[in-house]
Amino acid sequence: MSATEIVFLLFAALAVGSALLAMTTNQLVHSALWLVVTLGAVAGCFVLMTAEFVAWVQVLVYVGSVVVLVIFALMLTRQQSTISAEVTGNRWTAAVLGLVAAVGLGATVISGFHGERIEGHRIGTARSLGDALFNDWVLPFEILSGVLLAALVGAIVISRSGTER
Amino acid sequence: MPLLYPLVLSAALFGIGLYGVLARRNAVLMLLGVELMLNAVNLNLVAFDAWFADTIHTGQVLTLFTITLAAAEIGLGLAIVLALFRAVRTVDVDEVGAER
Numbered sequence: 155m156s157a158t159e160i161v162f163l164l165f166a167a168l169a170v171g172s173a174l175l176a177m178t179t180n181q182l183v184h185s186a187l188w189l190v191v192t193l194g195a196v197a198g199c200f201v202l203m204t205a206e207f208v209a210w211v212q213v214l215v216y217v218g219s220v221v222v223l224v225i226f227a228l229m230l231t232r233q234q235s236t237i238s239a240e241v242t243g244n245r246w247t248a249a250v251l252g253l254v255a256a257v258g259l260g261a262t263v264i265s266g267f268h269g270e271r272i273e274g275h276r277i278g279t280a281r282s283l284g285d286a287l288f289n290d291w292v293l294p295f296e297i298l299s300g301v302l303l304a305a306l307v308g309a310i311v312i313s314r315s316g317t318e319r
Numbered sequence: 320m321p322l323l324y325p326l327v328l329s330a331a332l333f334g335i336g337l338y339g340v341l342a343r344r345n346a347v348l349m350l351l352g353v354e355l356m357l358n359a360v361n362l363n364l365v366a367f368d369a370w371f372a373d374t375i376h377t378g379q380v381l382t383l384f385t386i387t388l389a390a391a392e393i394g395l396g397l398a399i400v401l402a403l404f405r406a407v408r409t410v411d412v413d414e415v416g417a418e419r
Binding site: 174176186192203208226251253264269274282305312 | 320321322323324325326327328329330331332333334335336337338339340341342343344345346347348350351352354355358361362365366368369370372373374375376379380382383384386387388389390391392393394395397398399400401402404410412413
């Protein structure tokens with residue numbers, strides 16, 4: 155087993171453990187902070203799979219902005235009476251469904267891709283990804299910028315209509 | 320590295336995210352579960368990109384697109400949750416479901 159595989163397994167264990175804590179802890183802000191650990195560990199996995207640019211985008215966008223946005227939302231929606239149980243009554247149904255999804259997906263990929271290996275010949279640097287993005291993927295990129303603009307305008311409109319009432 | 324490592328990790332994260340979406344009472348934390356599921360998908364895309372050794376980096380470019388869409392989704396989702404909080408003064412999905 156090479157050093158890369160050992161580090162990957164460590165990151166994987168960190169990601170799964172902190173994801174479980176993020177989804178089960180009763181502290182609202184702790185949940186968001188555990189998600190930071192999960193997303194950081196997944197970014198480490200991206201680096202080990204030779205996708206370094208995607209890893210930095212993950213750190214910038216997810217850890218830098220999405221989690222900050224979530225923490226803002228948690229503070230703005232703080233309730234006077236804190237909810238004692240942070241989970242719904244159907245938590246066992248949810249646990250069974252999550253387990254079934256994980257085991258089903260895991261069994262599918264194990265039976266389908268057993269023995270395949272990642273060699274990592276093509277490293278996803280900023281240069282190679284920029285070449286691909288602006289030579290072969292320009293049209294989806296432009297459409298995506300339209301989608302992002304529409305989503306942000308929609309978010310502003312939804313927030314404003316609440317204050318005017 | 321075996322291709323199975325990232326794929327099994329992705330399956331585990333997806334299951335945990337699904338549990339979070341279904342089990343959380345706080346609507347903001349439900350959205351965190353959605354983000355976790357999207358990240359599991361990103362892991363799959365990057366793993367298959369590295370496995371194919373794709374010349375135009377299809378998987379990694381699609382991962383960038385997914386990250387952008389996830390940012391748009393969380394922005395819109397949190398705006399809706401804030402509007403819901405202003406309307407009914409709660410983000411507890413059980414209480415909102417009972418009132419309507």
